[in-house]
Amino acid sequence: MRVRRFASISAGAAAAVCVVAAVVVAPGAIAAPLPGGLGPCVGDACPGKYPPVNNGGFAGRDNGINVYVGGGFQVRGSAAEAEGRVVVLGDFDQAKAAGASSVYNVGIAGVGSRVPPPDGADFLTTGGGVSVAAGQRLLADGGVVRHAGALTGTVTGRLEQDPDAAKPYLGLRADLAAASQCYAHAEPDPRPATGTARNQGYRTLFTGDGQSALQVFTVDFDLTAAGGGMQGIEFEGIPAGATVLVNLLGGARTINTYTGDLDDRDPLNQLRERLLWNFPDATQVKIAGGAQFQGSVLVGNPESLTTVTASGVNGRFFTTGSLLHTSEATGGGGQEFHAYPFTGDLPDCDPTEPPTTTTDPTTTTTDPTTTDPTTTTDPTTTTTDPTTTTDPTTTTTDPTTTTTDPTTTTTEPTTTTEPTTTTTDPTTTTTEPTTTTTDPTTTTTEPTTTDPTTTEPTTTTGPTTTDPTTPTSIGPTTTKPTGPTTHPTGTVTTKPVTSSKTPAAVHSNGPLASTGIDVRAPLLLGAGLLLAGIVLVTIAIRRKRNG
Numbered sequence: 246m247r248v249r250r251f252a253s254i255s256a257g258a259a260a261a262v263c264v265v266a267a268v269v270v271a272p273g274a275i276a277a278p279l280p281g282g283l284g285p286c287v288g289d290a291c292p293g294k295y296p297p298v299n300n301g302g303f304a305g306r307d308n309g310i311n312v313y314v315g316g317g318f319q320v321r322g323s324a325a326e327a328e329g330r331v332v333v334l335g336d337f338d339q340a341k342a343a344g345a346s347s348v349y350n351v352g353i354a355g356v357g358s359r360v361p362p363p364d365g366a367d368f369l370t371t372g373g374g375v376s377v378a379a380g381q382r383l384l385a386d387g388g389v390v391r392h393a394g395a396l397t398g399t400v401t402g403r404l405e406q407d408p409d410a411a412k413p414y415l416g417l418r419a420d421l422a423a424a425s426q427c428y429a430h431a432e433p434d435p436r437p438a439t440g441t442a443r444n445q446g447y448r449t450l451f452t453g454d455g456q457s458a459l460q461v462f463t464v465d466f467d468l469t470a471a472g473g474g475m476q477g478i479e480f481e482g483i484p485a486g487a488t489v490l491v492n493l494l495g496g497a498r499t500i501n502t503y504t505g506d507l508d509d510r511d512p513l514n515q516l517r518e519r520l521l522w523n524f525p526d527a528t529q530v531k532i533a534g535g536a537q538f539q540g541s542v543l544v545g546n547p548e549s550l551t552t553v554t555a556s557g558v559n560g561r562f563f564t565t566g567s568l569l570h571t572s573e574a575t576g577g578g579g580q581e582f583h584a585y586p587f588t589g590d591l592p593d594c595d596p597t598e599p600p601t602t603t604t605d606p607t608t609t610t611t612d613p614t615t616t617d618p619t620t621t622t623d624p625t626t627t628t629t630d631p632t633t634t635t636d637p638t639t640t641t642t643d644p645t646t647t648t649t650d651p652t653t654t655t656t657e658p659t660t661t662t663e664p665t666t667t668t669t670d671p672t673t674t675t676t677e678p679t680t681t682t683t684d685p686t687t688t689t690t691e692p693t694t695t696d697p698t699t700t701e702p703t704t705t706t707g708p709t710t711t712d713p714t715t716p717t718s719i720g721p722t723t724t725k726p727t728g729p730t731t732h733p734t735g736t737v738t739t740k741p742v743t744s745s746k747t748p749a750a751v752h753s754n755g756p757l758a759s760t761g762i763d764v765r766a767p768l769l770l771g772a773g774l775l776l777a778g779i780v781l782v783t784i785a786i787r788r789k790r791n792g
Contacts, residue, residue, distance in 0.1 A: 277593040280420035283310060284541070284561055284587035288363060295358050295518070295585055297509040298537060298557065305360045309561075311584040315418040315547055316567030317373070320349050322554075323578025324570040328354035330362050332414050335567070336373035336394065339383055345578060347381040352388040352402075357583040358559075367391045368402060372411030375400060418547060422565045425545020427594035429463075429492035429525040436492065436592070438463045440482060446470055448477035451491070455482045459590065464493045468500040475534045478504040478513055488589030489520045489540075497529040505536040505559065513539045517559055519589040524549070528566075532558065533573070541587040559583045 278284055286292075292305035311329025312318075318333045323345040331337075331351050339349050352368030353361040362368060368388030369375070375390065377383045377398025383390075385402030393410040429436055440453040442462045449468045453460040460483055470476040478500075483489060493500075500522070504513050520540030524530050530544055530551040541560035544551050549566030554573050562568075562582055572578045 277591055279543075279561075279563070279587065279591065280424050280594075281417050283313070283417070283421075283563060284589075285309060286360070286586045290363065292360060295360060297514075298357060298507045298559065298583055299359055300356045301359060303359050303361065306363045307360045307584060307586070308362055308366055309586065310414075310563075311561055312568075312582055313414070313417065313421070313561075313563040314568045315421070315565035316550075318567070319569045320571070321569060322572035322574075322580075324349065324572060324580040325578070326350035326354040326357075327570070327582040328352070328357040328361065329582070329584030330366065330368060330370075332370045332411065334372040334411050334415065334418060336376065337369065337371050337383075337392075338376045339381060339398070340376075340378040341381055342572075345572075348384055349381070350384045351390075352385050354581060354583065357581065358585050360584055362388060365389065365403075370410050370414070372415070418565050421543065421563055422545045422547055424591075424594045425523055425525040425543050425565070428490060428521075428523050428543075428592055429494065429545075435463050435494065436461060442491075444468070444476075446476070448479055451478075451480045451489075453480065453482035453484070453487070453489075456484060458484070458487055459592070460484075460487050460489045462489070462491045464491060464498075465495055467498060468502060470501075473499065473501060475501050475503045475536075478502050480513070480516060483516065487519065488591065489516055490523060490589075490591065491521070492523050492525065494526060496527055498524055498527045499531040499533065500538070501531075502534040502538065502555075503536045505539040505557075507537055507557075511539075514559075516540065518586055520560070521587060521589060521591065524551075530564075535577070537583075541585075553582075554580060557581050557583055560585045561587045 286305070286307045287309035288306055290306035296304050307329060309330065310332050312327050312331045314331075314333045314335070317335035318331070318337045320337075320339040320341060322342050324341065325346065326349060328350075329352070341347065341349065352366075364387050366388050367390075368385040369383075369390045369392075371392045371394065373392075374394030375383070375392045375396040375398075377400060379398070382399045382401065385400065387402065389403045389405055390396070390400055391405045391407050391410040393406070393408050396404060396406070431437065439457045439459070439461045440451060442449060442451050442464045444466050447470060449464075451462050467473070468476065468478060480489065505511055506514065509515070514537075517539045521543060522540055523543045523545070525545040527544070528546055528549045530549060531554070532538055532542065532551070533554045535556055537557040537559050538555040539559050542551075542558070542562045542564070544564035544566055547565040549564065550569060551564050551566065552569045552571065553562075554571055554577075556577070556579065558581070560583075570580060570582070572580055
């Protein structure tokens with residue numbers, strides 16, 4: 246009976262391990278977003294589907310950051326507007342060219358996704374000052390311009406001077422820089438690519454592997470035609486729903502393209518919300534061309550300057566350095582940032598690995614117990630994993646309350662003692678407090694008085710599983726990004742995202758969304774348990790036949 250019961254337990258455990266392994270290797274099993282919850286639309290009024298660029302009515306509201314600048318933000322030439330929330334850690338400086346439109350919009354754009362921030366939200370936040378040239382206007386109607394430094398020039402909207410205006414967003418700069426490096430580098434080498442990128446002059450062709458949930462491309466050249474002119478951008482072999490990560494390596498990089506349109510007919514537009522262009526190292530970045538550039542941008546070098554002259558940028562724009570929004574000297578104007586979310590699944594670059602419970606050997610020292618005859622038990626060292634059970638031994642003890650953090654342990658092989666009969670006088674045994682290194686906990690057993698008993702031979706037949714007596718929760722605790730808080734005055738302030746994780750260290754070789762975690766250990770355990778179950782079932786059948 247015991248053999249058949251253990252065989253059933255073994256087979257069930259093996260099946261459970263296999264099911265868990267199948268789940269964790271599923272594509273996107275441990276995919277991660279951008280740091281700080283950046284990327285997706287935020288709030289209760291997000292549209293189910295974002296419309297193409299248009300000038301119609303509002304399609305929804307988005308309280309997420311659309312443009313983040315770790316340095317200063319300069320508006321020059323004929324640049325026109327930045328739709329969505331804009332956060333600048335440095336100064337915002339508007340001084341457009343003579344003869345160009347005198348207006349620059351933030352928050353609400355005349356043409357864009359038409360998903361602006363909620364009414365009364367912070368449309369522009371600066372850690373420095375706001376400067377608008379004479380004769381020009383910065384328009385933030387319906388929202389708040391929250392600035393830490395001085396404000397000069399004509400600015401509309403509600404103006405709030407706050408020395409801590411940018412404080413909630415300071416940590417994002419280091420987090421974004423670290424994530425940008427992690428996305429591109431599995432130290433000391435570049436992150437392995439799943440596809441190829443080839444500049445063919447008239448276009449750069451990206452060819453995916455057709456199956457990975459995260460398509461990774463490494464580019465060490467500019468996306469320009471000969472002489473730096475515009476070229477096309479095409480992707481093939483990208484599975485439906487896959488995230489596309491393009492790592493552009495080098496100290497200076499340029500994208501100059503005519504690919505991407507206003508009405509979402511171009512194939513590149515279909516990748517927009519799951520496409521990230523990552524510049525981890527460059528100090529000079531330029532995004533140019535007469536098209537509506539598709540996808541989100543991450544510039545990871547805090548010393549960088551990114552110049553944007555493209556007609557439109559359709560996606561999030563996050564730079565840890567400075568930003569220059571302007572037009573080409575040769576002409577053209579009306580450059581715009583349009584608010585579209587990023588919803589892709591990126592490599593997990595969280596600086597804190599999911600916690601692994603490691604139980605150091607637990608040393609239990611039993612004070613010598615004097616019996617007739619006298620037997621002294623030397624201190625014994627026992628290493629345990631979750632649950633230890635032995636065949637029946639009856640002991641009467643006072644109630645003992647033990648509180649422990651969840652640990653997973655495995656009982657080492659138990660030595661079977663020879664049959665002995667020992668008659669003991671009543672003895673009092675006090676177990677000294679045992680300290681484990683999982684979380685500091687001390688367990689003290691009250692003195693136990695045992696009447697004279699006869700100890701029957703103890704036989705260990707193998708691992709036995711008992712139901713846990715105390716419900717526990719094992720695994721990492723995930724803190725959801727803190728959503729916006731609406732104050733009674735109508736001002737929406739995004740609170741700083743608090744995390745228990747320190748961005749100082751980054752797992753440069755974090756797992757990709759398409760590969761999941763390392764499941765070799767649970768698979769081997771499942772196979773072993775399954776094999777043990779089969780053997781024991783066979784033994785049980787034979788015993789039954791012979792019996």
